[in-house]
Amino acid sequence: MIAAIFGSPRFSAVLATTAIGSALSVHLIKATMGWAGLVGILSTLVLFAAVSLVARRKDLDWHGVLPLSLVVFLGWCAITIVWSRYQPSSITGVIYQLTFSFLALYVALVRDLIQIVRAVGDVMRVLLTASLALEILSGLLLDVPIVFLRIQGNLDEGGPLQGIFGSRNMLGFIALIALVTFLVERNTRSVPRGLSRYSIVLAVVLLLGSRSPISLGVAGIVLVAAVAVLALRRARPELRRSLQIGMLVILVIGTVSAYFVRTRILAIVGARSEFTYRLEIWNQLSSLIDYNQLEGWGWVGLWRPNVSPFFALDFVGNRQHTSGLNAFIDVYFQLGLIGLAIFVGMVGLALVRSWILATSKKSVIYMWPALILIVLLVTSTAESVILVEYGWMFFVMCMVKAAHSLSWRQGLALKPPTVELPRARG
Structure with missing residues (x-):
């Protein structure tokens, strides 16, 4: 029973x-x-x-379900407990990471991709609707902040809004993931048209209401990526590889160019103060990284404000935070060069696999993992969202789904052909 x-x-x-x-x-x-x-x-x-x-x-189907790069990364996180300067926090941090990893693996294993998208869409509709309702209650009806949820009640001023996610950047991040999910739902016709329209409008309103320069900038990058994926999907197979190479060259040139004009870009999107704040944190982290460049200080995930050295970094700029506000710098600090190399290889492999599926598979549902990974990775240059909790869970789900479709270990699941031996006569 x-x-x-x-x-x-x-x-x-x-x-x-x-x-x-x-x-x-x-x-x-x-x-x-x-x-x-x-x-x-x-x-x-x-x-x-x-x-x-x-x-x-x-x-x-258990074959190829667990990417080896994920196992190596989690294994290195656990190994750093040995030399961690804050072993109790490292132990709880590893357990916390494994918890979300296991739940993500469970979801990826028991649900198809379309079912995952539907589940994410249903959850997002509820949480974003609750966020908007609480913002209306706080900003219009009561005109007081809801302190324990960090809702400032700025709806009457047009934002920024925080919803139930703690900050405008996190609301913008969630709204952007929701928008990608709702658009995929619309194109797969997996929800009624009226519900789809409501969901898309809700996500757009909260994304704009968050007034998060990070999320708005990421939204522009995701739009370009979506257009690129659609163009590759419609291209003839013999031309697809040439287009991929051309797009990669354009990406490299665009990234280098953006770096040299970064000050102007930050001024345009109104993120100069945010960048200055993050730069101060990164400079302080850089001095600490020098002490343990190869192996790192030890994994902790979310920063602990009550242990060294995190308490000294917790109120940089008179603002409380629980990460290094850049996933790559955070990994470098906690896991060292070895951990950073593993992390870059892991996310790179996941992105390449998901991109191949998005551009080669017939169903539009395969665009979802690729676009979600782009949202996660680009956002993680300004927030360490991909390393913990729901960001890590989304990353593992997308990674596992992409690896399960393209893993070399899928060949192990194929049964060898049976050969019938001739029966002996008589």
Whole structure:
């Protein structure tokens, strides 16, 4: 009876949606229930997911499901506990990372890509609607901030809005992921047209209302990437490789050019103060990195303001933060050059695989992992969102789905052809 319940597709669908919703609601859960509530919810989800996998072990395709680059990265995070300057925080940080990794693997394993997109879309609609409702309550009806959720009540001034995600940058990031998801839903016709229109308008309103220069800049890059993917999908197969190379050259030239005119770009998008603030943090991190360049200080994930050296960095510019505000610098600081090399290889492989699927597969659903990875990676140059919680969960889900379709280990799943031996006569 228990095996039938935990092994049913309906239970897997509900658990996957709940896991995605819980990951996206970490700020809300911590603000209302504290860390104890969040740990209790995540522990219950992990337990249910483990039992569900055992119950469905014969029905799932396990070949190539776990990318080796992911195993190596998580393994290196765990190894850094040995020389960490803050071992208790490193141990809890690794466990926290493994928790979201396991939940992401569960979702990727038991749900198809279209089912994942639908689950993400359903969760996003609820959370963004709740964010808008609370902003209306705080900014128009009560005209007071909701302090415990960090909602400032600026709706009457046109923003910036924070929603239930703690900051305008995180609201903009979530709204952008939601917008990509809703547009893919619309093109696959997986939701009613009216609901699709409402969802897209909701995501656009909150993205603009966040007034996050980071998210608005990333939105422009994602738009260009989406146009490039659509162009490659419509190109003849024999021309696709040449177009890929041409686009790569344009990308390199554009990136180098943007670096030399970065000051002007920052002034145009109104992000100069944000960049100056981050530059101050990166300069301080740079001096600390010099002490442990090769192996890093030790993995911790979210910064701990009560341990050294994080308490000295916690209020740079009189603003509290829990990361280095750049995933690559954060990895360099915590995991050293070795960890950074593993991380760059891992995200590069995931992006290449997802890009190949997006440009070669017939269904438009394969655009979702590629575009989500672009949102994550570009945003992570200004926020370390890809390293922890829902950012890490989305990254692992996209990575696993791309690896499962293109992994060399898929060949191991093929059964060797059977050869019938001639029967002996007589």
